[in-house]
Amino acid sequence: MEYIRRLFAQNRDIVADICKHDPEFFAKRANKQEPHFLFIGCADSRVPIETLTGVAPGEMFVHRNIANQVRSVDLNLLSVLQYAVEVLDVEHVIVCGHYGCGGVKAAMGDQSYGLVDHWLAGIRDTCARHEMELARLGDDKRRFERMVDLNVLRQVHNLTRTPIVQSAWKRGRRPMLHGIVYDIHDGLLKELVMQVDGNDRARELLTTQRDSVGG
């Protein structure tokens, strides 16, 4: 109970602080949102994206699940994506993975965790598809990090295949898709693939993944 109370206390402090600088801050945002970004990230508590990037309330539409998955049957994600793209008209959709991701790690091992195994089936696929490349990497840490990168690229690719993104691209080069990764060790964001804004760039995405087989 003590922890919960702390949330309320901190909330009051923060609001007071914001209102000291801009008394209209919340009133201005109460009636509309026009975010520029849709952020699809991991549910991991160590990835507080708003804090890390300094975006203000109203700037980023957020969807998070275990291991930042984009699955064509996930009604939750598809609803978020459709609303963000077709109603909020976001310019950027970001898939963000992070090193040290428990979901990716679980998918790479043989251990069973129950229900979440079903959720992670896609990552197991990716893992199998890149088995040779991963095997060539010397140590487990590098293999793990490479797998986090590959997972992000896979999810960006999945995004490009959704009817929502396809029909949006038919009307113009928007939204732009980005794949990034967050390094929980130093707190920095790293670009993996940027500005995928059409099917031509989407095809490059697949070749990039294949090219990296050698590296």
Next chain:
Amino acid sequence: MRLPTMAGSVREDAPAALVVFLVALPLCLGIALASGAPLFSGVISGIVGGIVIGILSGSQLMVSGPAAGLTAIVVSAIGTLGSYPAFLMAVVLSGGVQIVLGALRAGVISYYFPSSVIRGMLAAIGLILILKQLPHAVGWDHDFEGDESFVQPDGDTTFTAIDHALHAIEPGALLIAAVSLALLTVWDKTVLKRLKLLPGPLVAVLAGVGINAALQQSGSNWTLLAEHLVQLPVASSAGEFFSFLSLPDFSASLRADTWRVAVTLGVVASLETLLSLEATDRMDTHKRVSPPNRELFAQGVGNALSGLIGGLPMTGVIVRSAANIDAGGKTKLAAILHGVLLLVAVVTIPALLNSIPLASLAAVLLYTGFKLAHPRIFRAMWGQGWKQSLPFAATIVAILLTDLLVGITLGLAMAFAFILLDEVRFECFTVTSPPGAVLKRVQLQEQVSFLNKASLAKLLASLEPGDRLEINGSSCRVIHRDVLEQMADFQRQALERGIDLRLVGIDLPTPPLGH
């Protein structure tokens, strides 16, 4: 309901033809008189309009003949061309103009006569009949029969003529008109209506003739004199009648004036015919549709022929058509027979025809007028909302206070203004984004016409800086070039005003050089 055939409808068509003939005779004479043309020119026109156009026309009920709507043009044309034979040449040529119009399928314009204007025209003609025939009913026969203009050739207006007439009532005329009207009402409202061979108007006219004969027998000073009766020149023999025929002055065809008159006549007569055709089709209980281009051809042939033998120009005419329908006419046989009757009766029994009191005919026309301008029609039009009732009312008032052509033109202008207004207000797009969406998305309809520019301009004007709008034209088949240029302008404006405008599936035209 089976469509009537000529062979099967003789019992209805023959009496109707007789009624139309009785109504037509004074009209033919009156219009000739008003046109400043030889008296028989109207009858010739009536004969050709009945027989020739009757045979050629695709309409079953419309009657053609000399038209009051053309008198103003005829009077000034005879003056301009200098002689009646020269004018006849113009009539012949106007027939050619109509045949060409028919070949060019100009008749399609009749599909664009707004219903409110046609109904207004019918009601106005009904009111005119009532107002113009009231003086005739009380024995004030100064204006010519069939006049439809507000300002009459005798210097009176429709209303001052009624005023004059009421101060100079002929008791004999009033008696005959009253009895005729009573008979018409009784015939129309009772089982007597079933007497197909003896329609009400015929009874009314016969009664009028009988009453006047009785008055004359008794030596009453109520007896109507010749000026209150049909006044047909009496030809002593058929040969003398045919001497009334005259040929056109063919040399006039070399003058530009003649052609100018011919084109005016051809166009105006065609317009009046098409209006009458549309109106007559509306009155047809069998809802038969008459082909307009074939009608132009028939009218062209009729006018050419009429001009060749000395007759006035003609059009389809509403009063005679309405009388035809009222008297039970079913097929074109009635119109043809009325022409035959004009030909035969005028040659053989002119003296008998000259015993018909104009007051009786006035009663017949008053009754026809009342049917055309029945209060039920006004109530129905009022119920259709102001976009219908306003052009309807405007047409009526304008026709009553000017003449048919001016009135119709005004009515058409107003009706088209409303139609255009609707078209301009019509939104040529559907909004596909949910309300409150950051990006407003609209889908253009399949066809975007010039008239849709206003709704698009309104759409853009409704935006504020920072708004986002996507206009999707990917399902358009046609976008008018002016609309495309408008979009290009939109894009420039949007940029200046800080509006995020995205055009999808719209190929903007390359601006002309120097732009």
